[in-house]
Amino acid sequence: MAQTTEALTAERILAATEDVLRRHGPAKATVVDVARALGVSHGSVYRHFRTKAALREAVTERWLDRTSEALSGIVADEDRDPESRLRAWCAALFAAKRHKAGEDPQLFATYMVLIGEVSAVVDRHIADLTGQLTTIIENGVERGVFASAAPAVTARALFDATGRFHDPCYAREWEQPGIEAEFEAVVDLLLRGLRA
Amino acid sequence: MAQTTEALTAERILAATEDVLRRHGPAKATVVDVARALGVSHGSVYRHFRTKAALREAVTERWLDRTSEALSGIVADEDRDPESRLRAWCAALFAAKRHKAGEDPQLFATYMVLIGEVSAVVDRHIADLTGQLTTIIENGVERGVFASAAPAVTARALFDATGRFHDPCYAREWEQPGIEAEFEAVVDLLLRGLRA
DSSP states (O other), X not given: OHHHHHTOOXXXXXXXXXHHHHHHHHHHOOHHHHHHHHTSOHHHHHHHSSXXXXXXXXXXXXXXXXXXXXXXXXXHOTTSOHHHHHHHHHHHHHHHHHHHHHHOHHHHHHHHHHHHHOHHHHHHHHHHHHHHXXXXXXXXXXXXXXXXXXXXXXXXXXXXXTGGGTOGGGXXXXXXXXXXXXXXXXXXXXXXXXXX | OHHHHHTOOHHHHHHHHHHXXXXXHHHHOOHHHXXXXXXXXXXXXXXXXXXXXXXXXXXXXXXXXXXXXXXXXXHHOTTSOHHHHHHXXXXXXXXXXXXHHHHOHHXXXXXXXXXXXXXXXXXXXXXXXXXXXXXXXXXXXXXXSBOOSOHHHHHHHHHHHTGGGTOGGGGGGTTSTTHHHHHHHHXXXXXXXXXX
16 A cells, blocks of 8 residues: 555546546546545545545646647747747647547546536636737737737637637537538638738 | 417417427427417317427527527618628627527527427528628628628638627626627627728
8 A cells, every 4th residue: 555655646646537537427436436446545535635526626627738738839839920820729729629529528528517517627728728829919919910909808809719619519510521611711710800 | 269270370389389388398398288378279280380390390490580580680781881780790699699598598498408409490590690691791892891702601700700609508608797898809800800
């Protein structure tokens, strides 16, 4: 036991929690299941996450953060012009969400339930993503290629206007024929609107 | 009975169906309930709508058509410049959907269930609405105020990009503070993108 307890990091607990959620679904997964999967007592899990709700919140945040982390490289790539970065960012967000929904539909459905429970985590995720967009827009304004009096407002508008291509409520439409062309049409129109 | 049968129009049946749906919910409402509400036999109802599914489809279509009919006046108002018509159209669609969701939440929830059953009716509704947008955009292109190589594609992009302000999956957000400003930011950006 000493060995597993020593190595019991928050990350290990969260990885096990995701496995348990995948196998049991959000309604049935318990802290005891997570502890059993790790071969530790449920008390050891509670030392890292004080309540079941805190654990569910942390695992959802980790799932959402994987997306924002994947996109941060595009934001930081200042050698690339802002318009191409913005287009790549929107495409990468769509691809990441579509991948999550298509690759493991059961886990995706599970996280959809969790997301309904933890609105503060979702708000932080949206703030992360629109913050990344704001950085790209500000960069474009500085270089004189974008026009925006309020980059944060424009970022939120871009995020809202592309909702069909990242909001989970549209997940069923993401594999329909024509969706790529519809995505391109929306992004083209928005980029036209953004140009200086 | 002769009197009620004579006056038994499809519209009367649909109005009664909506009442029954409002009172009983989508799971419990039956054709017998509708017939009883009208004081006619269920056979009389079936003479107009051959199946319960056909009746549910027709009542959903009637509910959706109320929105597109309300917007058609804006499309036809050619004295008004295209940009102002487009802005008014988007605002009227948002207002109509928000009104439906807020005024009678139980009926709205009922129609959300029905909409999940009748995707062909929803597709027609979206085609109606994007057709109206196409007309406004074409008109703007003719007058040289809008730029669009393919007005129908642009119309669909506009419709998709404003989804947060008309798609029922966002109904819970429509009364949040700031939603009006977010709507304006999206429409401003789209109109900038559309200008010649």
